[in-house]
Amino acid sequence: MAADTESKLQLVHRHIRAFPDFPKKGILFRDICPILKDPAALTAVIDLFEEHVRKNHPQVDLIIGLDARGFLFGPLLAQRLGVGFVMIRKKGKLPGTTVSVSYDLEYGKAEAEIQEDAVAPGQKILLIDDLLATGGTLHAACELMRKQQAEVLGCMVVIELKELNGIDKLKPHSLFSLVQY
Numbered sequence: 001m002a003a004d005t006e007s008k009l010q011l012v013h014r015h016i017r018a019f020p021d022f023p024k025k026g027i028l029f030r031d032i033c034p035i036l037k038d039p040a041a042l043t044a045v046i047d048l049f050e051e052h053v054r055k056n057h058p059q060v061d062l063i064i065g066l067d068a069r070g071f072l073f074g075p076l077l078a079q080r081l082g083v084g085f086v087m088i089r090k091k092g093k094l095p096g097t098t099v100s101v102s103y104d105l106e107y108g109k110a111e112a113e114i115q116e117d118a119v120a121p122g123q124k125i126l127l128i129d130d131l132l133a134t135g136g137t138l139h140a141a142c143e144l145m146r147k148q149q150a151e152v153l154g155c156m157v158v159i160e161l162k163e164l165n166g167i168d169k170l171k172p173h174s175l176f177s178l179v180q181y
């Protein structure tokens with residue numbers, strides 16, 4: 001790994017905090033707020049994602065971000081790459097005709113929605129979120145993309161919680177993560 005990449009990863013790592021028993025007993029919550037508060041750490045996150053996309057998925061048409069923390073990184077990355085950004089939102093937040101799927105979370109249940117005309121059939125997309133836990137959220141997003149006949153190039157997160165094996169749920173789609181626990 002290039003020294004530059006290594007130091008950016010270390011910077012990101014140093015700006016993630018852990019809170020035991022939030023939002024429920026037994027959950028160790030990984031908090032990305034310090035990354036957002038530090039311009040150098042936030043730049044490092046976007047640099048690392050940008051390098052990954054330019055090298056592995058230069059054909060990408062759209063970045064699709066997941067509600068809510070995927071919205072913190074997705075638009076910055078899309079702007080860097082010169083492509084559009086689209087939101088997948090929790091149910092009831094998007095106007096117009098929508099397509100939805102329901103899914104399970106590490107600490108609850110939810111339903112995700114996208115505007116029907118947001119992605120055209122055949123468009124090549126990358127999904128982005130802050131964190132992969134059980135994989136329920138990103139799996140639901142992949143399902144929405146399948147319904148829209150988009151081509152999923154891969155999924156990207158800042159943090160992967162490896163012991164929950166969310167990566168298995170995403171198969172055959174690939175996962176790129178910056179920090180693993």
Ligand SMILES: O=P(O)(O)OC[C@H]1O[C@H](OP(=O)(O)OP(=O)(O)O)[C@H](O)[C@@H]1O
Binds near residue numbers: 130
């Ligand atoms: O891999 P999973 O088990 O699906 O968990 C990961 C998801 O959980 C968190 O979002 P949450 O639903 O808590 O919503 P928020 O971003 O609105 O806080 C996180 O930001 C991911 O989107």
Ligand SMILES: Nc1ncnc2[nH]cnc12
Binds near residue numbers: 027028030031131133
């Ligand atoms: N452990 C965790 N920390 C932060 N966000 C999460 N989303 C799901 N599980 C999480």
